[in-house]
Amino acid sequence: MTDRYFRRSGLARPFGGCFVAETLVAPLVDLERRFLEALDDASFNAQLDMLLRDLAGRPTPLLRARRLGDALGCELYLKREDLVHTGAHKLNNALGQCLLAQRSGRRRVLAETGAGQHGVATATAAAALGLECEVHMGTRDVERQATNVRRMELLGARVIATDAGDATLKEAVSSALRAWVDDPDSTTYVIGSALGPHPYPRMVAHFQRVIGDEARRQILERTGALPDVAVACVGGGSNAIGLFSAFMDDAVELVGVEAGGEGIETGRHAARMASGSTGGVIGVLHGSRSRLLQDADGQVRATTSISAGLDYPSLGPEHADLETSGRARYTSATDRLALEACLELTRTEGILPALESSHALASVRSESARYAGRRVLVCLSGRGDKDLSTIAEHIAAGGRHE
Amino acid sequence: MNRLDHLTRQLEPGDGHAAHGRRPSVVPYVTAGDGGWRSTVEVLHGIEAAGAVAVELGMPHSDPVADGPILQQAAARALRSGFSFADFERCVAQYRSEGGSLGIVAFGYANVLLEAHGRAGLARLERAGVDGIAIADLPFEEASELREAARSLDLGTVFFAAPNTSRARLEALADAATGFVYALARRGTTGRATAIDSTLKDHLALVRAASSHTLLAVGFGLTSRADIDRLRGHCDLAVVGSALVEYVHRERAIGRDVRTAARRFVARLVEPAPS
């Protein structure tokens, strides 16, 4: 069983794999087995579909954004993951993993969170399924995302703040992994993005694929055609892989947008792939091999982004693979451009998007010449209520967004 | 045969050993670069003077997910002072040039010991005087590159056995280990105290049965002379890390000599308690 686990763990080499302490090998092998069984289990799938419909509010709409599209000169469609219960796509995955944990008799789930969205989603799924929940979060994010911390606590979750390192998403993942290794038998780690050791990247992609499947069906119904381009922001890469998965075999250009922070040239960013030769090289962090922002000795570099959810030095191994094969293209958007895109969508379409999702919109704005007259599908991964204070601070500091 | 074999020769492994009820040999763990590279050389000399035969020398990593707070902070201190892979080499080479003869196992994470510098990095470590390699986040199934390189460089390899490792895997990982098998005394990260009870002893007996040809080390949460005494007859090597790192750090902070501090701390562990 373990042999087969390891044989399946590598994506296209060298990416993926299982680089964990020995104590986590048995729980991961077990998790993979439970996941593979669930894939073909009609009752699991029926229960998940019901939760996605009645708790999460799926399917989410596909909006033709006419005013913004006209301004940009393209035919713009927004997949409204901001309308998923709790405000982001994260709940799709949290429900899948928590249901799996519950049906395997686990008592408790652990999660990490950056923006707080995955923490809230996991706390919500845990509450709905009667599981205990513990969410790990860097102290800097606890400050930036105070509202989400309060929501998690109201939902009955314990929030564990860690002040190691930069005290952001990376440290939250490390902290959650340490908690899991303490109690691997009655606990399951519910990871929030397409990261981590096998089978997590594959499992998260599976649970997020609903984004792409729905969007593909909706745009075909609406227009009779597929989009020319599908664009998503990439933190760990879960909303992007969920969107991309449905279009993998189509003639659709796939574009992932990373956090350009204060600008690639400043070195203060979280663009693992879009930063070219100064960017991420192959390395191992948190259990899998992918592209990683690191120094020559393999020490992980600090990252910078206005978006807590994109502020992470590595990304899911499937994205590293898609970039290498050329199937997807990766670009970046700076804090400033993301903020501008956020405000523009708010005023032209009446939707306040999450700053993460605003990076995807920003890249469409920056590359509007390239997309002129084309059909562009953007994953609007979340809503921006959680970012109100960050947005206000930046407007006050910058002055130029009147 | 590899450079860790002198350990094996000194401490015949296997049932014979355990049956004699010999007290395990103490293998201290220290984070390289904590207090600066020269301080680490001094600590190594102190450990040797105390009578230990081998040491685990930790290469600091920015994201040590298997470590508790004490070793996390030690690694962070080392990296903040600019400690690099080249400094790690320099520590070992300097210690060797000053006549140091401890068996040295470079201990760390896959990204810093294997990914960043690859086979060339392992060769550099071997030239500096490292005898073996242990990587906390590298299951033996992911270790084919390490095993190949170690074989040709004459370095010993160490693989880990956890309390939840299946019997079949125990045998396979013991086969892969050319240095020793490192049994984790419990779940969790480094640093927290471990109870040396019948559960642990049963686990060690299982690991021992699967790995009779290799030395068996135990670590995670061992802190005192009494801990080592209680492991008598159950393993060949006992690793003490966080407790030593913390002690040396405290002594350094109040201006004490680290060589003396390390010697004193390790000597107490090496000596059996008076019966």
Ligand SMILES: Cc1ncc(COP(=O)(O)O)c(C=O)c1O
């Ligand atoms: C709204 C939103 N979008 C995107 C992300 C980035 O995550 P991923 O790349 O896994 O989709 C986050 C992460 O917190 C988020 O909250």
